[in-house]
Amino acid sequence: MRILHTADLHIGQILYQYYDRFDEHAHFFGQLEAWCDEYRPDALLVSGDIFDIQQPSAAVKDFFNSSVVALHRRFPDIRIVITAGNHDSAARIQADREVWGLADVKLVGHGPASDVLEGGDGWQERFIVELPSGFVVALPFMSSLRTEVVQSLLDAVALRNADGRPVVLMAHQAVTGSDLTGHGDIGNLRSSAIGELGSGYDYLALGHIHRPQTLGHPLADEDEPRSSYGAGIARYSGSALHVSGDERFPHTVSLVDIDRHGGTVELTRLRIDELRHFYILPEPDCEPFGSSFEVYDAVDRFCADPGRGYIRLRVDAAAFASLPSDFVQTIYRKLESTGNEVRFNPQTICENDAAEEAVAERPVFELAELQQMTNPLEFIRKTIDMYPELNLDDLENDFREIEEELLKGDQEK
Ligand SMILES: [Mn+2]
Structure with missing residues (x-):
């Protein structure tokens, strides 16, 4: 089984409140197309954070639609699987899934409901993509990750995998022990231990952390064009573009070859050429x-x-x-x-x-990072000395107002 793994596209990102990055993303998609042509993977996986904001503009959606449709038209045999990240609106991504299904693109917005295990089997189908060469279990970002739910998906795959085809799991989560360069000092970031993502996969295609890395292996490995691992590894492909000036490391797309379930994972790092450094x-x-x-x-x-x-x-x-x-x-x-x-x-x-x-x-925090903190206000209280221009009382009031708004929004749903 051969896959191309990328993540964290952040299409529609505006830098310094002024510059759009369409041409940079177009340059990225051009490379993706060339790699699809050269390597002919069975699947192209995008592990979350398709867009930079939850409600991307019409121009941003148009760019995404035309870029992905162009890829599918040119390579109809490559299965494209795209999941929502924490920057995306799960509901909006989910709403488009049927239309994308017509183009054979698997789109997953919502993760499994927290009580999904109580309703009997069958729900797993929504997240499993079966290919002649292997399986992809496509999980989006989940604010509350339940190991039993992930394991149930992997077990469902195991039941039909008598012929030992490779199994790939996709997720968009912060995993404990990853290198967070470029994300500021996000000590409060909610992270999961790798074991919480179950067992039984050969390759865990992660999104969310922008620095390419294979969990449990030295960052120095990233300088090598190729690495070989025993099956059961977890990897962040890294973001498509340098999302900020702090991401000084090289960015890559991961080309992954897995010979069989429980076999060997051959990784090739494809260096992304950045239009603007x-x-x-x-x-x-x-x-x-x-x-x-x-x-x-x-x-x-x-x-x-x-x-x-x-x-x-x-x-x-x-x-x-x-x-x-x-x-x-x-x-x-x-x-x-x-x-x-x-x-x-x-x-x-x-x-x-x-x-x-x-x-x-001092570290600069993205909204999405604060959103993931278990208690953002507590974090702000602890670091307020670093921000002399901020008034803690005002902030606390703002948070209270937002909280009320959110509660109202929830009731309206
Ligand atoms: Mn993310």
């Missing part, structure tokens, strides 16, 4: 800029060569304190000549000043 000017091991003129000069040079990418600036404390009021505007004006090819993160890093540095270096 993230740059820090000057590079972190150089002295920061000492004046706005130095910055303007460097930005001009960057626009001339390489002329494409996301830039963020490092300025020393003295220069930072005396930046002209039109500093940001001046930079945006310089970038206009590149036609949006050079893109600007206006959160300039101020260096050599302990307090400013702490602000610049």
Whole structure:
């Protein structure tokens, strides 16, 4: 059985409240298409976080629809399986499943209901894709993961797998012990022990953590083009694009060959070419800029060569304190000549000043990460000292209001 495993597409992501990334995603899909052509996998798996937000715009949905339909039209024999992540609306993904079924694309929005085991068997079919070469059990993100439910799915597969075909399980979860580079210090992230995802699979195709990694194996392995494992491994394919400038590691798509159930898993890392890289000017091991003129000069040079990418600036404390009021505007004006090819993160890093540095270096949390915390407000209370501009009382009020809104929303359902 041969699969292509990717995840965390985050289609529709807007960076710095300004830049859409359609061309970067199109560049990614172009590579995916070339790999499908070259390697002819039995299945293409996307393990959650299709979209960046729960209610993507019409343009974003149009992009997703046309990209996936184009893949299916060109490679009708490759089974495409796509699950919802925590960034996606499970209900919205689920609502589209029948239409996608017509194109032979398996879409899974909702996970199994928490009381599913009480209703007898049969429900498992919704999550199992049987192929001539193997099985895929397609689970989306689940806010409350129940091991018995996952195991019941794997057991249902085992019953029909007398001929020992490979078994792949998909999930979108944070698994304890994974490397969280790029996610900030998400100590409170709700994570599951790997054992909670049951046993009986040969390959667990994970999404959610953006750094490619095979659980229980050193990160240094990621430098190798190929690895061979005994069956029963769990792997994050990693995200399709660098979702932020903190994701400084290479991004890959996983090409996975499994010879038989309980056999060997051969992994090939396909390096994703990024249309736009993230740059820090000057590079972190150089002295920061000492004046706005130095910055303007460097930005001009960057626009001339390489002329494409996301830039963020490092300025020393003295220069930072005396930046002209039109500093940001001046930079945006310089970038206009590149036609949006050079893109600007206006959160300039101020260096050599302990307090400013702490602000610049402190972790930035995504909404989705806070959503996963068992008690986000408690987390904020503990870290409030790092955010002098935030008022804890206001935040507590905001949370209370949101909570009430949510309760109201639940009652309306
Ligand atoms: Mn996710």
